[in-house]
Amino acid sequence: MKTQGRSSRQNPSGMPIAKYRHFLDVNPVSLPDRTWPDNRILKAPRWLSTDLRDGNQALIEPMDPARKKLMFELLIELGLKEIEIGFPAASAADLEFCRSLVEEGLVPEDVTISVLTQSRQEIIHKTVDALEGLPRAVVHLYNATSPVFRRVVFHNDKEATKQLAVTGTQELVAYMEKTLGDDVVAGFEYSPEIFVDTELDFALEVCEAVMDVWQPGPDREIVINLPTTVERCTPNVYADQIEYMSRNLSRREHVVLSAHNHNDRGTGIATAELAMLAGVDRVEGCLFGQGERTGNVDLVTLALNLFSQGIDPELNLSDIDRVRRVVEHCTQMDVPPRTPYGGDLVYTSFSGSHQDAIKKGFADRARKVAENGGDENAVIWDVPYLPLDPKDVGRTYEAVVRVNSQSGKGGVSYLLSSTRQLDLPRRMQIELSGIVQRHADKFGGEITAEQLWRIFADEYLPHTEADGLSPWGKYRLASATVSAGDGSSTALEARVVERIEGKRDKRHLIEASGNGPIDAFVAALSTIGVDVHVLDYAEHALASGRDATAAAYVECDVAGQTLWGCGIDPSTMRASFNAIISAVNRAAR
Numbered sequence: 002m003k004t005q006g007r008s009s010r011q012n013p014s015g016m017p018i019a020k021y022r023h024f025l026d027v028n029p030v031s032l033p034d035r036t037w038p039d040n041r042i043l044k045a046p047r048w049l050s051t052d053l054r055d056g057n058q059a060l061i062e063p064m065d066p067a068r069k070k071l072m073f074e075l076l077i078e079l080g081l082k083e084i085e086i087g088f089p090a091a092s093a094a095d096l097e098f099c100r101s102l103v104e105e106g107l108v109p110e111d112v113t114i115s116v117l118t119q120s121r122q123e124i125i126h127k128t129v130d131a132l133e134g135l136p137r138a139v140v141h142l143y144n145a146t147s148p149v150f151r152r153v154v155f156h157n158d159k160e161a162t163k164q165l166a167v168t169g170t171q172e173l174v175a176y177m178e179k180t181l182g183d184d185v186v187a188g189f190e191y192s193p194e195i196f197v198d199t200e201l202d203f204a205l206e207v208c209e210a211v212m213d214v215w216q217p218g219p220d221r222e223i224v225i226n227l228p229t230t231v232e233r234c235t236p237n238v239y240a241d242q243i244e245y246m247s248r249n250l251s252r253r254e255h256v257v258l259s260a261h262n263h264n265d266r267g268t269g270i271a272t273a274e275l276a277m278l279a280g281v282d283r284v285e286g287c288l289f290g291q292g293e294r295t296g297n298v299d300l301v302t303l304a305l306n307l308f309s310q311g312i313d314p315e316l317n318l319s320d321i322d323r324v325r326r327v328v329e330h331c332t333q334m335d336v337p338p339r340t341p342y343g344g345d346l347v348y349t350s351f352s353g354s355h356q357d358a359i360k361k362g363f364a365d366r367a368r369k370v371a372e373n374g375g376d377e378n379a380v381i382w383d384v385p386y387l388p389l390d391p392k393d394v395g396r397t398y399e400a401v402v403r404v405n406s407q408s409g410k411g412g413v414s415y416l417l418s419s420t421r422q423l424d425l426p427r428r429m430q431i432e433l434s435g436i437v438q439r440h441a442d443k444f445g446g447e448i449t450a451e452q453l454w455r456i457f458a459d460e461y462l463p464h465t466e467a468d469g470l471s472p473w474g475k476y477r478l479a480s481a482t483v484s485a486g487d488g489s490s491t492a493l494e495a496r497v498v499e500r501i502e503g504k505r506d507k508r509h510l511i512e513a514s515g516n517g518p519i520d521a522f523v524a525a526l527s528t529i530g531v532d533v534h535v536l537d538y539a540e541h542a543l544a545s546g547r548d549a550t551a552a553a554y555v556e557c558d559v560a561g562q563t564l565w566g567c568g569i570d571p572s573t574m575r576a577s578f579n580a581i582i583s584a585v586n587r588a589a590r
């Protein structure tokens with residue numbers, strides 16, 4: 002045998018790596034005494050939805066007024082208390098929407114809307130004017146502070162960049178004081194755009210300069226929002242930056258430190274969560290992560306991540322499909338099937354071992370809930386492969402397990418149990434799973450609950466005519482009565498119809514005694530040459546109450562073949578006789 006040494010090839014992909022640099026080489030962050038890794042998130046942050054601003058500015062087709070209103074109503078319904086509604090000075094559509102919220106009185110008392118503005122006098126004025134008539138609002142001012150923006154976009158040095166932030170804030174304060182009435186509660190948010198790329202000490206300097214103008218204090222908070230406008234580093238680096246800012250910002254108790262994360266590296270959620278560990282009080286994002294490029298951080302995932310740790314998310318996401326439908330309608334974009342918590346497939350298992358574990362997990366949970374007097378909340382959620390109970394977000398269990406060629410007995414029997422209340426014995430599950438597997442291999446694709454029922458009924462319930470099935474089977478039970486026989490024995494009389502190819506059906510009246518109805522029925526069948534022995538038997542009711550239907554399962558040896566049969570009938574006795582007939586017919590099929 003030969004072994005292989007570690008490869009020392011340079012640039013094996015051949016991709017032009019020389020064009021790129023490590024983030025930390027360009028933006029060194031040194032915080033060796035960082036504390037955030039040992040912290041724990043204990044509470045939901047203040048959420049701000051920017052669906053109607055950052056989300057909307059990223060749509061192929063921005064939302065029309067009706068869609069905006071629908072989105073706004075959804076955000077209110079979910080419990081959002083801070084909503085950025087647009088950039089009123091930038092477009093007539095944003096201005097009109099802002100005015101419609103004011104004029105139609107659509108902003109609830111406990112909700113604060115905010116609007117975005119650049120640091121330009123005329124834009125600031127238009128923005129503040131758009132808020133006239135609102136009792137409470139926040140103006141959000143931003144300017145880019147990062148080196149590439151200073152050099153390429155603004156042609157500004159650091160001082161001029163800081164001055165742009167300062168003069169914008171001065172203009173805003175002055176104009177707000179001039180135009181807004183004394184009873185208007187005016188808030189202020191400042192964002193050094195591309196904070197993540199800005200030298201940390203400079204970002205701090207700009208924020209301090211802005212705060213010197215705003216003068217935060219009791220009853221005069223300031224939101225300092227630190228965006229990863231373009232996500233370019235690992236979440237731990239951003240967390241270091243946040244901890245640095247949180248430690249070094251003066252007047253910290255009056256600062257609402259806020260994260261605004263995008264998802265360019267696919268780590269927006271982790272970035273926001275680590276930022277929470279590092280000290281942010283507030284997180285801005287969009288439902289299902291709709292937003293520029295790869296999106297804004299997804300508020301649904303963040304909130305449900307908290308929920309799954311037993312922390313109140315402070316957003317009500319108990320009907321996630323409705324949230325998704327509204328978001329899809331408003332954004333005219335699909336939520337992909339694997340989107341955390343809300344995607345179509347996220348509570349679904351196809352593979353056999355997963356289905357088996359989920360099925361056992363549900364059974365274990367049902368037992369523990371019963372032991373706790375039926376109190377679902379008294380039992381900690383601990384079901385394999387399911388980070389939370391799908392029911393808590395309005396999903397049904399039916400969708401959890403879906404069957405295809407990757408599935409095993411666990412999934413197949415789970416589906417039959419959850420959709421048809423049939424609890425098959427373990428060996429029968431194995432037998433049915435093989436039948437379903439052959440079907441899946443032959444026809445491909447998914448086997449729906451309806452198709453599975455048809456496969457089951459066609460195989461085990463030969464006389465089923467419903468669901469478009471053709472009845473088959475050599476024998477059919479027409480009637481049966483039992484009575485007490487001699488001593489402890491049971492006497493049975495039954496009518497069995499035999500189908501003979503090309504001839505008229507033959508009717509048999511069969512009689513026998515046995516030590517119970519099943520024993521007697523088997524003995525009676527032997528009188529017409531049917532050689533069957535019952536090896537195992539199980540039964541259960543399909544529904545509770547007087548009209549309950551019974552399902553019986555029998556494992557039989559039919560002339561040397563071992564196979565299962567099933568019978569479903571309001572009478573337990575007929576169900577078990579039909580189960581034996583089912584096994585006999587299957588053996589002959």
Ligand SMILES: CC(=O)SCCNC(=O)CCNC(=O)[C@H](O)C(C)(C)COP(=O)(O)OP(=O)(O)OC[C@H]1O[C@@H](n2cnc3c(N)ncnc32)[C@H](O)[C@@H]1OP(=O)(O)O
Pocket residue numbers: 055058088090091092118119120121124143144145154155165194230
């Ligand atoms: C990261 C973000 O999401 S930030 C929000 C981005 N969203 C938007 O930009 C959508 C709305 N914006 C717009 O519709 C337009 O930019 C408007 C209406 C606000 C302004 O339009 P215009 O006056 O035509 O400016 P335009 O956008 O073409 O150019 C930007 C100019 O503003 C300057 N600018 C950009 N951002 C800012 C800022 N925050 N503060 C001050 N000036 C700024 C640029 O340097 C540039 O100046 P120049 O013309 O001297 O080179």
Ligand SMILES: CC(C)C(=O)C(=O)O
Pocket residue numbers: 055117143192194195226228229230231261263
């Ligand atoms: C305006 C700011 C907060 C922004 O949208 C960003 O930097 O992504």
